[in-house]
Amino acid sequence: MPARNTLLTAESSTRLLAAARAARPAAYAPYSGFAVGAAVLARDGRVFCGVNVENASYGATLCAERAAAASAIASGVREILAVAVVGPGGKPCPPCGICRQFLVEFGPSMEIILEDGRGGLEVHELAELLPGAFLPQHLDEAGPGETEAER
Numbered sequence: 306m307p308a309r310n311t312l313l314t315a316e317s318s319t320r321l322l323a324a325a326r327a328a329r330p331a332a333y334a335p336y337s338g339f340a341v342g343a344a345v346l347a348r349d350g351r352v353f354c355g356v357n358v359e360n361a362s363y364g365a366t367l368c369a370e371r372a373a374a375a376s377a378i379a380s381g382v383r384e385i386l387a388v389a390v391v392g393p394g395g396k397p398c399p400p401c402g403i404c405r406q407f408l409v410e411f412g413p414s415m416e417i418i419l420e421d422g423r424g425g426l427e428v429h430e431l432a433e434l435l436p437g438a439f440l441p442q443h444l445d446e447a448g449p450g451e452t453e454a455e456r
């Protein structure tokens with residue numbers, strides 16, 4: 306019995322991870338040498354890939370997960386079911402905090418699929434990786450924006 310109920314079948318998860326692995330060689334990571342590939346599965350079944358894009362101004366670096374998600378969004382996707390991430394050495398490459406926040410906008414219950422370091426994969430729910438996330442509903446609950454005088 307699986308440890309948790311997964312949204313995707315084992316075959317779909319393996320396929321998404323393979324897409325992330327296939328994307329990884331295109332990573333632009335001359336500063337860290339840490340190449341990452343990511344693949345996003347949209348609700349409509351389309352898959353979008355991304356890689357990390359580093360910059361001489363290090364802080365301008367874009368992670369693979371955000372690159373893949375931005376590609377999906379640019380093609381009209383608004384709901385993401387899963388993101389697979391592949392870093393070096395077959396070990397888990399969990400999304401950074403910024404990526405977790407970026408992704409939660411498009412599916413708090415999306416699955417994050419990682420290599421497990423033993424030739425297999427591990428699956429996490431994004432909501433578990435980012436408890437208490439700031440969501441669009443928090444903006445709605447705050448009502449219309451305040452003027453400076455009202456603050």
Ligand code: THU
Pocket residue numbers: 334337339340341356357358359366367368369370390398399400401
């Ligand atoms: N990186 C990603 O692209 N995704 C992750 O999940 C972790 C980190 C990138 C950012 C940077 O280019 C390099 O890996 C080292 O931090």
